[in-house]
Amino acid sequence: MQEKILNTATEMFLQYGFKSVTMDDIAEKLGISKKTIYAHYSTKNKLVQAAGSHLLQSISEGINKVRSRNLNPVIENFEIKRFVNQHLKGEKTSPHFQLKKYYPKIFNKLIEEQFNVLENCVEDNISRGIELGYYRKQIHIPFVCRIHFVGMMGIKDKEMFPLEEFSEGDLTEEFLNYHLRAICTEKGIKTLEEFKATS
Template sequence: MMETLVTQIVSVVLYFIMADIETGLRIRQKAHELFMQYGLRSVSMDDIANSLGISKKTIYQYFADKDELVDAVVDAEFTKNEGICEFDRQHSKNAVHEIFMAMDMVVEMFSTMNPSLIFDMQKYYPRAFKKFHKYKNDYLFSVIRDNVLRGISEELYRPEMNIDIISRFRVESIMIPFNPEFHTKMKYNMAEIEEEFIIHFLFGMASPKGYKTIIKYQQERINKTKDGKK
């Protein structure tokens, strides 16, 4: 009898804990969706609440202010991207294939991203931007550097490259499409721009063997895109 009562109490407590976690997750996911579409500055807590059909007061039960919500969205995005990078590293056939796998994620992400997102973060949410800056300069740099080393060992990239310089170049080139002076003068969307940058980066590193490998994966990607449009 006592064990049954304890079990029931535990079940009720777990139910409310899970419901609480789910609500916080829904808020964060909706904020992410709206931030990506409209930028950080343009989206208010009222917008998020209205999109979810909840009160703004409910949001403040989970996040003290918009700064904290932006931090949570940024942290979750980093965690997700790190998981994807690790998956690509483990399941790719070679360094070039790893880049093409990553390109799928990048193109998908950039296709729904408002160009003002990073500018908004830098100007209005310095705490989140500081996290982003560290993530870019530490984690992304190490992922790219590891890929360059892998490509050299597989004889797909030229061995005479300065690994640190070329890795840092790639990290910084990620930011170019977010520059208002750049993207406002282009007729292409951010996904198209970033995809072109990635291909340029690959060909710049390629050995003769790597060049053939890039062409192979490029053609496979083109064929896949054509099949998807049928």
Template sequence: MPEVKEQILTTSLDLFLSLGFKSVTMDEIASRMGMSKKTLYTYYKNKGQLVEESSLHKCHQVCECIDQIVDADTENPIEELYSIKKYVMKELKGDDSSPMYQLQKYYPDVFRKLTDIQFAHIDECIRKNVNKGIEQGLYRDNINVGFIARIYFVGMQGIKNLNIFPSEEFPAQELFEQYLEYHLRGIVTPQGRKILNKITNSNHD
């Protein structure tokens, strides 16, 4: 991808995640880039195209980095999930749900594409994680791997619903921390529980 186009995608997404997909204008993006709006339109014909391409670009980038964490195989599967959560929260600015709420409301086709990509990736990622945990004796061996992967994804989508989990009552960082612990406590063995307790106790200190 040409350097200028990639810079526009990066700058745009930074604004979208900070201020919301609906709120940010092409004027603001052009101003942040230090270019005229006319020049911006030579790269992207409208805001909808910019929303889609910047979102998909970031989604693929995040998926690739998550794969690197999983494939590095330097941590046990419990620590692996916490490393993934930490990385995602950092990359998506704490995963404030309001920008994604705007994306779903005003750009539903883009939101569906992202959801499909995320499901395919998370399904594979959690399947690998669960199988690794079973092999290491940290997860129970009588769980349905496919079910766990899907219920993890459904839960992740569910906690982003601002109608159910309003951000003023459930701050994103705490909510994702609680959800991950909830997920793991349902599948760990006594050996895995010791590792999980150590992690959660240190996080609460």
């Protein structure tokens, strides 16, 4: 039952937002009493924390599957983006914004965990890209990893990038183009342009 509660809560938080969904909503969706949820998660905060960690774990596993395909490093960025976009819903409710605003301690802990996942992924991608000649040799890898992370987090800021003007999918695409053109060699840019022309 605990796993069922966690999966349903995560799905609802993504669809409607962390603040908007109540314990009553989750209980109603599952057809159980609120008391049953509290037997597994004594507060909504604990359920939000568990849902955030669960989501991050699922995304991390999916990213690792993409990485295990040993794709061209340039294209791998877009495949990871595609996977993440398919598994993160709620663009209109902005669960990221709600988590940051209403659950700042949980948000900060998850951001730290997320950085650890992304840093490992980006470091590996850049190292392979340099080795294969797609990325410039002079790249300062720790700096680029952090710039990549800050950029990906920054485009989720709905005050800076309001939904009326920018869709989340377009923002991620634009950011990846910006990021890759900064680190690619001519060979990498050629791959990027060919991929974009056919996707």
